[in-house]
Ligand SMILES: Nc1ncnc2c1ncn2[C@@H]1O[C@H](COP(=O)(O)OP(=O)(O)OP(=O)(O)O)[C@@H](O)[C@H]1O
């Protein structure tokens with residue numbers, strides 16, 4: 206059984222390595238032979254060492270820290286606001302009914318399109334980046350939480366009522382625990398989108414973050430620089446979602462047998 | 463609410479009718495029971511059994527007639543009534559013991575909750591599973607936890623809505639025996655809705671048969687089999703099969719036009 210599992214895991218790993226090096230090799234080949242000009246698509250053999258240099262000379266840490274702190278701030282602010290709003294809207298159903306269409310409209314609005322406005326309103330610095338991240342985080346978590354709170358099993362409600370629990374106890378003991386998995390899904394998704402919001406603002410506004418760096422390299426036609434930073438962005442995003450999954454696994458043992 | 467001396471009064475349902483909009487669901491229902499009686503309610507699907515149970519629990523207000531449970535009109539959440547659902551209705555984020563504790567706390571039952579919970583889990587044969595989450599239990603085990611939770615309340619009135627409907631025949635038998643042995647001790651007044659004729663006969667003191675919608679009482683058959691009973695032994699006796707045939711005829715009348723889900727094994 207374990208032997209079978211290890212060999213399966215080995216096959217998956219081998220497959221992934223083949224895919225990674227295959228695509229990387231084709232990329233390198235395309236750039237070298239000039240099928241696609243290296244100036245447009247970059248060249249792994251150049252941007253990967255370049256990436257290593259950024260870490261060795263330490264020039265990448267500042268932008269990483271800048272983007273991460275804006276993301277963390279936006280994640281926390283957006284998260285707290287979303288949970289507070291969800292609490293209010295679930296506790297006061299009439300309020301929810303009133304604002305639902307407006308929430309839907311705001312949610313349908315592509316909020317990255319608002320980033321230039323945020324920059325006009327809040328300047329080129331940290332504030333615009335954070336607001337941009339919050340605008341994505343808030344709606345993702347709010348909608349997830351509201352949907353989660355709505356998915357209460359009628360039998361659970363019936364049980365609680367037959368036990369004589371009042372509505373505030375039902376809210377605390379049934380509705381909130383029911384919503385927890387959806388809240389976690391919202392936090393996980395929201396974190397990645399917060400990063401997206403922050404980087405978008407950095408792309409447009411410049412400044413010090415990773416997005417600003419991407420925008421600097423593309424403005425100077427340095428495709429290798431762009432790809433080096435993109436690799437960092439992928440790694441950051443991946444690390445953040447892995448972190449969330451770890452926390453989720455801890456807190457929701459009951460989900461998995 | 464004491465185990466030794468159940469309430470002085472049972473259930474009294476007089477001329478209860480109920481409709482949803484234009485559709486008559488219950489029509490002139492009349493059931494009277496002494497305290498400690500085990501009543502099984504059978505009838506075609508949609509004839510209003512759950513509705514009647516809801517009325518007895520106070521979840522739904524009846525539109526005409528009179529209902530007294532233990533001498534008082536039913537009110538939702540009354541401390542002397544307990545309800546059990548067809549699906550286990552366990553809270554998935556609580557372990558088996560925490561699910562029972564949930565009910566004990568909600569009803570503010572005095573005593574050592576850990577001890578009560580451990581005893582009940584033992585009674586339903588789940589010692590060692592106290593810390594398992596529902597997702598780590600089989601369906602039959604989950605329903606056993608639900609049974610333990612229902613009995614943890616030590617209520618004088620139990621309303622069970624097809625509690626074993628979703629189980630296979632073997633598991634069902636085990637749970638019916640568990641239900642009987644728990645009930646032998648508490649002797650609460652029970653109303654058990656079931657589609658399983660065999661289950662009704664094996665467990666109940668009387669079987670009330672309802673007609674298709676609008677539900678009326680078609681037959682009210684006393685089951686004078688000696689107690690304590692063993693469900694599996696009973697199924698091999700002559701008396702059981704005679705009763706089964708008799709009730710089957712009633713049900714056939716009840717469902718002259720409606721569909722029937724007998725579920726039992728003749
Ligand atoms: N809230 C409701 N509003 C309108 N009609 C309802 C409502 N609840 C139940 N009904 C209808 O009332 C009838 C009786 O329902 P009920 O659930 O009491 O039947 P039942 O005897 O328990 O059926 P089953 O054996 O299938 O569980 C059904 O026809 C159902 O469609």
Ligand SMILES: [Mg+2]
Nearest residue numbers: 511512513623
């Ligand atoms: Mg029903």
